[in-house]
Amino acid sequence: MLDIKKIRGDFPILNREVNGKPLVYLDNAATSQTPKQVIDAIVDYYENYNANIHRGVHALSQEATDKYEQARIKIQKHFNAAKSHEIIFTSGTTHGINLVASGFTSLLKAGDEIVVSAMEHHSNIVPWQMLCERTGAVLKVIPMNDEGELVMQQYDQLLSDRTQLVFCNHVSNALGTVNPIAEIIEKAHKLGAAVLVDGAQAAPHIKADVQALDVDFYTVSAHKMCGPTGVGMLYGKEEWLNKLPPYQGGGEMIAEVTFEKTTYADLPHKFEAGTPNICGGIAFGAALAYMNAISFDQIAEYEHDLLEYATQELLKVEGLRIYGTAKKKTSVISFNIEGVHPYDIGTILDKLGIAVRTGHHCAQPIMDFYGIPGTVRASFSFYNTKDEVDVLVEGVKRARNMLL
Template identity: 75%
Template sequence: MLNIDKIRADFPILNRKVHGKPLVYLDNGATSQTPQSVINTIVDYYSNYNANIHRGVHTLSQEATDKYEEARIKIQQHFNAKHAYEIILTSGTTESINIVASGFASILKEGDEVIVSALEHHSNIVPWQMMCEKTGAVLKVLPMDEEGALRMDLFDELLTNKTKLVFCNHVSNALGTINPIEEIIHRAHKFGAYVLIDGAQACPHLKPNVQELDVDFYVTSAHKMCGPTGVGMLYGKQELLEMLPPYQGGGEMIATVTFEKTTYAGLPHKFEAGTPNICGGIAFGAAIDYMNSVGFDNIQTQENELLMYATNELLKVDGLKIYGTAYKTSVISFNIDGIHPYDIGAILDKLGIAVRTGHHCAQPIMDYFKIPGTVRASFSFYNTKEEVDLLVSAVKKAKAMLS
């Protein structure tokens, strides 16, 4: 059991007020909050050993390099990658996906096929569309159903010997659906296709094991995991990362440079051109430490209780519909008949409650349900049932004001 009062004390922002009301932060799907231990790590870096990493002979550079590479090892161990150099530190999930898409744009040919799920964030759709435009590859879509689950019965019909890549999120950001990625990976590999899993929404709630999954690429962002913005991870199997060309050229990603010929550095530096977000990478490691100290079993227990409680209470509101009723985690996406989601979100904000409204960068999902968007309440382990009660009360108030 978590001591929620003790956990909440780790997050200074949870003490603030918004419009004179105590903050109820239910926008964790967009970004989680940051514990004091991670904030301290950021302050410590800039206060005591701020320096550029790698190649520096002076003490500060060596200290910063050691901390940065220690963070890479923490991330490797957390996700159970085989090698630390299979962890590429990026600016976040979006860049991680674009690195892979850019690499395959030089490998795929006209007539090759790729499959993307209907539940994807735009970041796991647009880069592949761009890749297909460059290569002539064909983009296929694995459909969803009314419950917000993927139509796995149709997956085998989409897979062919021409399928080269399959893309799917681990958890839908818009609906919270937990996708059957083990099955997707297994079936795709039977056809020789590579699989990239977008783990941005999953990693705050569960602990993926990339070797057990046998996934080819797995991507995520630190800021969903109690870490800072502007840093994330691309995991790739060694042989695939070595197969892909560099994403961008610059310092650090080279072995030798002459005006006649440049040779590239080995992994992971081949994909880490330029000065990285050094502080962010170190703080990512600190965030991993914090979440593991809380424990993912504890996190799942707390969040599942919140999800069930909030679902039951919200469904008592007349005219309220929840979108996405499949097996899921930590997200409730809803509307009230005849009321625009933005208007509900604006009133909730005045009552100190932070939710997200709109299409959540998942416009195809909204088009499927024929709605402009939803109100999305997304929970973290530091939220409480008392906050859920405040949300439900505020939704009722908003409904009364807007009806």
């Protein structure tokens, strides 16, 4: 079992108060909190070896380069990529998706088809719409049902010999649904289509094995999994990364530059133009080390217990409906109370020191499907407790009584 008291002691922010109340932080799907071990890694970089990487012969540059590349290897091992150069540092999941979408501009033609799911974050909708506008490709959507699960029979019917790309999130940020990505990948590959999986919401809860999944691209953000903002990674199979042109031009991504012609560097540098978020990459590695030391299996078990308890207790509130009741879920609960706007509930909860997210969660098509303006989303992490769930439930009851 996890030593929750010890774990909570690693997160300084959990000791603060909001509006005179102890902070109950339940907005982990937006951004997780950062443990002292990761904060220390950030401070250590700026205090002791802050320098640009890959270019300097001096000691600080060499040390920073070594730490940065060690972080890349930590990420490679965590996601079980075959080679470290298949890990591209990015500013986050959105960057990774746009990098791939930009690269496929030269590989698609009018009439080609792209398949996405109905429960995507806007970051995994808009870049593909833009790609379709540039190339004349056609966007198709896997529908979802009322439980918040993809209708896989419809997916089968959408696939054809014109399908070139399939994009799906591993876990829905709005509903917590764990999508059947292994099945999605296998069926797409039978037709020769490439698959990108948005792993932003899965990565804090599920240790994805990119080789076992046989996924072509997988992208995540560090700030969802105890790391800093502004850094993430894109995994791509070597053969696909070699096919894609560079996303940006600049320093670091070149082999040779003349005014007549430029040749590009080998992977991963071809996709890493300019000075990167060096400290962020190093801290990302520290965050993965921290979570792996706790154990993702234990994290998953504990969070599942929290999810079941919170679901049970919230459903006791009169008029409360949970959106997203899939059989496989991570620790996310989206809900509304009949007759009450979610924003009003969130505002009252904030006054009680409870941090939740309200709105459409950058997943407006999901809200349109249910015919609602948004939801209240409580998202739990391994440092949350059942006592905090009880505080949430009492806060929701209080908000309901005030607003109805």
